[in-house]
Amino acid sequence: MRLHLMPVHAKLAAVSDVAEQGLVQEWHELLARYSAVFTTLECRLQERHGIGANEFEALERLATCDFKCRSADLTGAIHLSQSATSRLVARLEKEGLVERALCEVDRRGIFVTLTDAGREKYLAAKRTHREVLSETLR
Amino acid sequence: MRLHLMPVHAKLAAVSDVAEQGLVQEWHELLARYSAVFTTLECRLQERHGIGANEFEALERLATCDFKCRSADLTGAIHLSQSATSRLVARLEKEGLVERALCEVDRRGIFVTLTDAGREKYLAAKRTHREVLSETLR
DNA sequence: CGACAGTACATGCACACGCATCTAATGTCT
DNA sequence: AGACATTAGATGCGTGTGCATGTACTGTCG
Numbered sequence: 001m002r003l004h005l006m007p008v009h010a011k012l013a014a015v016s017d018v019a020e021q022g023l024v025q026e027w028h029e030l031l032a033r034y035s036a037v038f039t040t041l042e043c044r045l046q047e048r049h050g051i052g053a054n055e056f057e058a059l060e061r062l063a064t065c066d067f068k069c070r071s072a073d074l075t076g077a078i079h080l081s082q083s084a085t086s087r088l089v090a091r092l093e094k095e096g097l098v099e100r101a102l103c104e105v106d107r108r109g110i111f112v113t114l115t116d117a118g119r120e121k122y123l124a125a126k127r128t129h130r131e132v133l134s135e136t137l138r
Numbered sequence: 139m140r141l142h143l144m145p146v147h148a149k150l151a152a153v154s155d156v157a158e159q160g161l162v163q164e165w166h167e168l169l170a171r172y173s174a175v176f177t178t179l180e181c182r183l184q185e186r187h188g189i190g191a192n193e194f195e196a197l198e199r200l201a202t203c204d205f206k207c208r209s210a211d212l213t214g215a216i217h218l219s220q221s222a223t224s225r226l227v228a229r230l231e232k233e234g235l236v237e238r239a240l241c242e243v244d245r246r247g248i249f250v251t252l253t254d255a256g257r258e259k260y261l262a263a264k265r266t267h268r269e270v271l272s273e274t275l276r
Numbered sequence: 277c278g279a280c281a282g283t284a285c286a287t288g289c290a291c292a293c294g295c296a297t298c299t300a301a302t303g304t305c306t
Numbered sequence: 307a308g309a310c311a312t313t314a315g316a317t318g319c320g321t322g323t324g325c326a327t328g329t330a331c332t333g334t335c336g
Contacts, residue, residue: 020268020272023268023271023272023275024268024271026271026275026276027175027271027275030168030171030172030175030275031172031176031217032217033168034168034169034172035217037165037168038169052292054292070314071314071315072313072314072315079169079170079173080292080293080294081293081294081295082294082314082315082316083293083294083295083296083315083316083317084292084293084294085315086314086315086316086317087292087293087316087317088292089315090316091292103314106301106302106313106314107300107301107302107314108300108301108302108313108314108315109301109313109314109315110314110315130158130161130162133161133162133164133165134158134161137161137164137165137168138164180294190322192322208284209284209285210283210284210285218322218323218324219323219324219325220284220285220286220324221285221286221287221323221324221325221326222322222323222324223285224284224285224286224287225286225287225322225323226322227285228286229322241284244283244284244331244332245284245330245331245332246283246284246285246330246331246332247283247284247285247331248284248285
């Protein structure tokens with residue numbers, strides 16, 4: 001179907017269809033890329049260090065956060081809901097990787113800090129993490 | 139810390155750290171981009187059409203699949219495990235959007251086809267889908 | 277033909293997620 | 307100060323997911 005044989009409104013429709021297809025393709029590439037990286041991260045981090053990809057992101061955030069990090073800051077950094085973050089911190093605490101400390105100035109909030117074990121776990125997992133990224137990205 | 143003041147092995151470490159940081163940044167961008175698009179898709183498709191983003195991907199695959207599509211083909215197309223795909227098809231069937239048909243040549247497999255309702259749902263949801271993509275991508 | 281490996285899909289199970297809601301603390305307005 | 311809205315984080319609940327396994331069927335080899 002050639003454009004110069006089509007009425008104007010059909011030309012416009014055809015042009016926007018092309019643009020639309022581009023968007024769809026871009027989305028599928030994004031999705032495929034994300035899935036590949038994430039599932040590989042998930043597997044490798046789990047089997048070598050016993051933590052998930054989101055757990056790692058939280059540890060990394062805490063390790064690079066100048067030591068005082070509120071739970072809400074984590075919610076912003078990793079792409080999870082507030083409730084998921086709350087449970088994530090609870091899991092990390094149960095495994096002894098972080099500690100929850102009351103925040104004295106605003107007693108609704110809590111500070112989350114890495115334990116020594118948490119910092120070690122992070123440094124070990126970091127190698128695996130970077131390894132996976134360099135394998136699966138690009 | 140300037141490179142020309144560092145011993146060779148430290149220079150190399152610094153250079154690879156830079157490359158590593160690039161990878162990490164790329165991953166975070168990919169993650170942020172994916173999350174933004176996916177959650178918006180999920181919300182908007184759910185509230186307007188009562189289907190999730192993965193359900194939509196399945197419908198789209200079926201609508202553009204020359205009418206005979208095995209369950210395993212869907213697993214390849216959407217980024218889910220085989221079991222998740224199986225349940226997804228079950229949900230779609232329960233909502234009357236697809237039908238499962240036995241495959242006579244290989245009676246282990248099933249064919250999944252869109253119903254008329256499924257095709258309508260797809261066409262309606264497609265507009266929303268494209269709308270969200272054009273808002274959130276780029 | 278009969279046993280046995282392989283394949284396609286379904287299902288039990290444990291678990292992480294989001295939504296809605298709850299609790300406790302803070303801020304605001306009169 | 308007292309009432310009410312707001313905020314930080316925890317939790318009950320329903321649901322979707324992956325892993326391991328089950329079930330039915332196919333293909334191969336002796």
